[in-house]
Amino acid sequence: xxxxxxxxxxxxxxxxxxxxxxxxxxxxxxxxxxxxxxxxxxxxxxxxxxxxxxxxxxxxxxxxxxxxxxxxxxxxxxxxxxxxxxxxxxxxxxxxxxxxxxxxxxxxxxxxxxxxxxxxxxxxxxxxxxxxxxxxxxxxxxxxxxxxxxxxxxxxxxxxxxxxxxxxxxxxxxxxxxxxxxxxxxxxxxxxxxxxxxxxxxxxxxxxxxxxxxxxxxxxxxxxxxxxxxxxxxxxxxxxxxxxxxxxxxxxxxxxxxxxxxxxxxxxx
Numbered sequence: 001x002x003x004x005x006x007x008x009x010x011x012x013x014x015x016x017x018x019x020x021x022x023x024x025x026x027x028x029x030x031x032x033x034x035x036x037x038x039x040x041x042x043x044x045x046x047x048x049x050x051x052x053x054x055x056x057x058x059x060x061x062x063x064x065x066x067x068x069x070x071x072x073x074x075x076x077x078x079x080x081x082x083x084x085x086x087x088x089x090x091x092x093x094x095x096x097x098x099x100x101x102x103x104x105x106x107x108x109x110x111x112x113x114x115x116x117x118x119x120x121x122x123x124x125x126x127x128x129x130x131x132x133x134x135x136x137x138x139x140x141x142x143x144x145x146x147x148x149x150x151x152x153x154x155x156x157x158x159x160x161x162x163x164x165x166x167x168x169x170x171x172x173x174x175x176x177x178x179x180x181x182x183x184x185x186x187x188x189x190x191x192x193x194x195x196x197x198x199x200x201x202x203x204x205x206x207x208x209x210x211x212x213x214x215x216x217x218x219x220x221x222x223x224x225x226x227x228x229x230x231x232x233x234x235x236x237x238x239x240x241x242x243x244x245x246x247x248x249x250x251x252x253x254x255x256x257x258x259x260x261x262x263x264x265x266x267x268x269x
Contacts, residue, residue, distance in 0.1 A: 002026075007099065011053055019215045025053060029099065031212045032056035034121040036109060036137060038063075038085040040072035040194065041151045042127030044201025045208070047075065049125075050093040050100045052209055057093060058121055060105035061085040072194035109133070111256035114140050123147045123211055125204050131178050132259040138163065138171035139253055142246050149207045149219075151200045153192040156229035158200035161219050161238065162207045168220035169240040170247045178263045196228050 003011070003022060007029075014020045020028075031054050035046045038061040049057055065073070065080045065088055073085075080088040086104040093102045105117055114136060118124070124146055126137045134150065141148040141163060148163040150171055163170050203224065210216045223236040246253040 003029075007053075010097075010099070014052070020213065024213050024215075027213060028053045028209070029055045031123070032058070032121045033123045033125060033208055033212075034058040034060060034105075034118065035125045035127055036060045036133065037127035037129070038073070038075055038089045039069065039127065039129065040192065040197025041153065041201040041204065042089075042125070043073045043075035044198045045125045045127055045151075045204045046089060046093060047096065048202055048205035049208060050097045050102075052205070053097065053099055054209075054212070055099070056101045056103065056121075058103040058105055058117070059086045059089045059093075060107065060109055060117070061089070062106060062108040072192065072197045074194075074198065109136065111136055111140075111258055115144070115256065118144055118146060121146065123208050124149070125208055126150045127201065127204070132263045134171060135178070135262065136256065136259040139246050139259075140256055141165065142170050143253075143255070147208070147211045149204045149211075151204045153196050153200050155191040156193050156196055157225065157227050158192070158196050159223055159225045160200055160203045160207065161223040162211065164211065164218065164220045165247065169238045170244065172246050173241040173244045174223070174238050176241070176245065193228065196226075199226060199228065 011025050014025050015022055033049055033054050035042050038059050046057060063085050065076045065083050065085055067081050075089045075092050084106055086106045090102040090104050093100055118140055124137060124141055126148060142165045145165045151160050207218055210218050221238055223238055224233060225236060226233045242249050
């Protein structure tokens with residue numbers, strides 16, 4: 001895929017980077033990424049992936065835009081309130097970069113629907129705020145051999161880790177089971193500060209671009225934890241668990257399960 005003159009102008013800053021250059025930009029234009037969640041994390045991640053020229057971006061979300069979303073979900077505007085998030089996101093991304101094909105998946109992904117959708121994508125951005133969705137995406141990507149970048153935010157803090165099946169640990173290596181019911185509240189009950197979602201989502205976009213290009217040192221086997229209230233970041237090393245239920249030596253999970261029920265069982269215990 002040869003770059004047009006207009007594309008050379010649009011991506012001129014990328015073309016000057018030795019880690020990207022012409023070949024790398026062509027690779028980005030040929031890539032396809034699924035962003036699950038068009039909220040705070042997904043807004044920043046999708047915008048930067050589109051601006052970078054990722055050729056196909058899928059947006060999966062079953063919600064509509066609410067006024068309270070606009071404090072952090074910068075894909076959407078005031079006139080989008082009441083509009084499906086995927087529709088609003090698609091319009092914004094196409095306006096930002098006409099090179100990008102945006103595919104809407106106007107639904108909540110489940111263990112039944114995700115495998116068929118995932119077939120069309122090489123990489124996934126986990127921009128959800130649901131524990132069940134995180135396990136679903138982790139297991140689906142590990143089983144399918146797809147790269148996945150996980151992000152989560154709470155109040156003034158956020159975390160990012162990258163999962164590259166066969167190269168390092170997965171989300172279950174860190175959290176074999178859902179956290180107990182008295183764990184910290186989710187984004188809907190405690191923030192987050194809008195800018196925190198923007199920072200973490202932007203890091204997710206950078207991680208995904210690194211995976212696409214095969215450059216740099218992705219957060220494989222590492223979790224980056226950022227506290228914007230104190231303006232500090234720390235790195236947590238994560239080892240692959242040989243007993244992991246999905247990526248271990250003798251995996252117990254060989255197909256997707258009902259993750260809502262999986263999380264509910266943990267709460268009952």
